[in-house]
Amino acid sequence: MSSGIPTFSDKALENLDKLSITDITDNPLPALSQTAVKIRDALDYIEAVKARFMEDEPEVYDEFLLLMNDFRNHGINTTGVINRIRQLFHEHPDLVTSFDKFLTPRYSAGATPVSEEDEVEDEESEGSGTASPGAAGSRAATPTQQDLHRIGSLSAKVDGEPTIAYIQRVKRQCDAETWDQFMAILARQYDDPESFDEEEMIRDVEELFEDHPELIPGTRPKIVITRYLGPEAAALISPVDSYEVVLWPEDRSCGREWILENVPGASALVVTVVDKVFPHEILRSLQTYGTPGDNLRVVSTMSVGYEHLDVQAIASRGIKIGYTPEVLTDAVADIAVMLALMASRNVRETMQIVDQGRWPNFNWAPFLFCGPQIGSSPVSPQRTVGFIGFGRISQATLARLIPFGITDCLYTGNPQNKPDMDRDESLRQKLGLRSLRRVNLDELAIESDAVFVLAPGGPSTYHVVNETFLKKMKKTSILVNAARGSLVDSDALAQALREKWIWGAGVDVVEGEPNVTQDHPLVKEPRCAVIPHIGSATTETRVGMATLAIENAIAVLTDNPMPKELLL
Numbered sequence: 001m002s003s004g005i006p007t008f009s010d011k012a013l014e015n016l017d018k019l020s021i022t023d024i025t026d027n028p029l030p031a032l033s034q035t036a037v038k039i040r041d042a043l044d045y046i047e048a049v050k051a052r053f054m055e056d057e058p059e060v061y062d063e064f065l066l067l068m069n070d071f072r073n074h075g076i077n078t079t080g081v082i083n084r085i086r087q088l089f090h091e092h093p094d095l096v097t098s099f100d101k102f103l104t105p106r107y108s109a110g111a112t113p114v115s116e117e118d119e120v121e122d123e124e125s126e127g128s129g130t131a132s133p134g135a136a137g138s139r140a141a142t143p144t145q146q147d148l149h150r151i152g153s154l155s156a157k158v159d160g161e162p163t164i165a166y167i168q169r170v171k172r173q174c175d176a177e178t179w180d181q182f183m184a185i186l187a188r189q190y191d192d193p194e195s196f197d198e199e200e201m202i203r204d205v206e207e208l209f210e211d212h213p214e215l216i217p218g219t220r221p222k223i224v225i226t227r228y229l230g231p232e233a234a235a236l237i238s239p240v241d242s243y244e245v246v247l248w249p250e251d252r253s254c255g256r257e258w259i260l261e262n263v264p265g266a267s268a269l270v271v272t273v274v275d276k277v278f279p280h281e282i283l284r285s286l287q288t289y290g291t292p293g294d295n296l297r298v299v300s301t302m303s304v305g306y307e308h309l310d311v312q313a314i315a316s317r318g319i320k321i322g323y324t325p326e327v328l329t330d331a332v333a334d335i336a337v338m339l340a341l342m343a344s345r346n347v348r349e350t351m352q353i354v355d356q357g358r359w360p361n362f363n364w365a366p367f368l369f370c371g372p373q374i375g376s377s378p379v380s381p382q383r384t385v386g387f388i389g390f391g392r393i394s395q396a397t398l399a400r401l402i403p404f405g406i407t408d409c410l411y412t413g414n415p416q417n418k419p420d421m422d423r424d425e426s427l428r429q430k431l432g433l434r435s436l437r438r439v440n441l442d443e444l445a446i447e448s449d450a451v452f453v454l455a456p457g458g459p460s461t462y463h464v465v466n467e468t469f470l471k472k473m474k475k476t477s478i479l480v481n482a483a484r485g486s487l488v489d490s491d492a493l494a495q496a497l498r499e500k501w502i503w504g505a506g507v508d509v510v511e512g513e514p515n516v517t518q519d520h521p522l523v524k525e526p527r528c529a530v531i532p533h534i535g536s537a538t539t540e541t542r543v544g545m546a547t548l549a550i551e552n553a554i555a556v557l558t559d560n561p562m563p564k565e566l567l568l
């Protein structure tokens with residue numbers, strides 16, 4: 001069938017007890033009752049619509065779900081829903097055809113819009129009994145309008161959470177026996193529609209999920225957010241009230257106690273780069289609630305770096321991790337260039353002259369405060385930049401430096417990854433560089449006029465810039481760190497500046513931050529421009545990061561692919 005909705009033999013219309021989500025989604029079915037087939041057809045249809053539209057036209061899928069909900073709540077009648085489906089899917093005739101299979105012959109007979117008279121007549125003749133097993137007869141597994149009402153029934157009860165997502169959540173979070181009991185409760189409404197009592201069904205489901213309160217229909221997945229992330233991000237969570245949002249209300253870091261108190265029962269945890277308390281404590285805290293990771297499905301950080309997360313521990317519990325690469329590339333590349341200029345042009349020291357009111361007594365002299373020019377010039381026709389790490393941010397920084405007159409580029413890469421000569425050659429040509437080469441750390445230190453540290457933190461890059469490295473650098477060179485403090489040995493850098501092994505430094509990150517005070521060795525060095533980790537701090541970038549962090553979390557909760565999942 002073109003719709004992707006399978007048909008079933010009569011033999012398959014048996015044995016409701018054997019129904020499970022595996023039957024519904026994964027395997028050829030051994031034997032299904034008529035009721036089970038109907039449920040499955042409805043779910044399959046919703047899944048097919050979702051697959052068709054979710055990626056490129058999510059609004060069509062949303063509209064379809066709303067339509068089903070409206071129908072279920074009698075906000076629209078059968079004629080209305082049929083006509084709207086035909087409009088909505090007018091470019092997808094297979095979906096219209098599949099939908100017709102849910103209808104009685106009267107409605108499905110033609111593709112032309114149906115009239116109000118048809119509606120009245122049909123509802124009179126159909127009554128409520130057509131969904132009962134006894135009425136299956138020749139129409140076998142074809143659900144009726146009544147069944148269509150029921151497609152929406154679950155979604156209404158889960159407070160806006162799409163039916164499929166709710167059912168998949170139940171499947172994921174309960175054992176096989178509970179799942180079978182759940183399906184049996186749902187199937188009752190199909191088997192005996194006349195005495196079906198919705199309140200009773202909800203009560204039974206509530207009782208069934210006594211130990212899993214988050215699965216009770218109407219109980220929304222809980223999202224814990226450690227900081228208000230601005231109106232754009234907030235708008236992503238609030239419109240349908242699909243989530244129970246627990247938000248730290250103050251404009252300062254929430255601290256570990258607050259996270260530990262609130263994370264039990266949460267399905268998603270959204271954090272920032274300053275929330276360093278997990279995962280050990282959090283996972284321990286979850287143990288008091290249930291098996292760690294049972295409820296918590298995603299940790300989403302509003303940062304590209306993830307050294308504050310024990311990613312291995314989180315991932316090993318099946319919890320997904322979201323992060324925010326790309327959106328901050330430009331902002332961090334801007335800061336890297338700024339720090340390079342600040343370091344080479346003595347900005348820290350010269351601004352202090354003004355700040356301290358010493359300008360009036362400042363004795364101008366031809367070479368006072370002169371630093372190395374960042375780009376090439378007739379006096380120094382070659383200028384080489386070196387990048388420790390050559391990812392997106394390094395490449396964006398390099399592109400920004402080209403107009404200054406950079407002539408050559410060196411970089412070090414992750415030893416696990418092979419050099420990509422073709423990529424390097426095409427980048428070299430594109431940027432008009434004389435050379436662009438991957439080298440080892442020694443060569444990079446020796447040859448570069450400016451070294452940019454832009455690699456991820458963590459054990460494999462710990463103190464790559466140390467005394468040995470700094471001693472190899474040119475006396476006129478500068479060092480910029482806009483990555484993570486842990487890559488640079490602060491004491492060695494302070495000594496290098498003090499003893500003039502290198503010219504200057506600019507750092508946005510310092511090991512041990514934010515505990516960096518006036519007596520920190522780097523702060524005491526006038527040739528070191530220190531700024532407090534503001535690399536991504538443009539309004540546009542932070543909005544992008546905040547919304548991406550929330551989108552990552554919501555994607556997991558709605559069983560969609562995460563826009564930016566950290567894959568280990």
Ligand SMILES: O=CC(=O)O
Pocket residue numbers: 273302303304305306328535536
């Ligand atoms: O440092 C900032 C980030 O990791 O996003």
